[in-house]
Amino acid sequence: MGFRFQKRISLLPGIRLNLSKSGASVTVGKNGLSVNLGKDGATGNVGIPGTGLSYRQKITGNPTPVSEQDATQPEPIVHADASGAGIWKWLFFAAVVVIVVLLAARG
Numbered sequence: 001m002g003f004r005f006q007k008r009i010s011l012l013p014g015i016r017l018n019l020s021k022s023g024a025s026v027t028v029g030k031n032g033l034s035v036n037l038g039k040d041g042a043t044g045n046v047g048i049p050g051t052g053l054s055y056r057q058k059i060t061g062n063p064t065p066v067s068e069q070d071a072t073q074p075e076p077i078v079h080a081d082a083s084g085a086g087i088w089k090w091l092f093f094a095a096v097v098v099i100v101v102l103l104a105a106r107g
Contacts, residue, residue: 032097046097
């Protein structure tokens with residue numbers, strides 16, 4: 001088992017700088033809905049705060065982290081899904097999370 005390092009620094013409300021031994025990234029958003037921008041692209045995060053339930057999906061960038069690729073292989077070409085099904089799944093999940101949170105707040 002190896003050592004890990006991770007440090008989050010709040011720059012402004014809703015904007016965090018994430019530092020780790022593999023590099024730096026920026027997270028924009030709040031608990032329950034955020035986007036992380038790093039060297040491997042953007043990742044969307046949707047969750048229900050306090051439950052441990054969340055969903056993550058790569059929005060842009062290389063599907064395999066740079067650190068896991070063989071340096072001798074050319075970078076794969078990533079084509080956007082023409083139907084946009086990936087983003088619709090993410091938006092549907094976000095809508096479900098919002099509805100659940102609103103219902104929980106009322107009851």
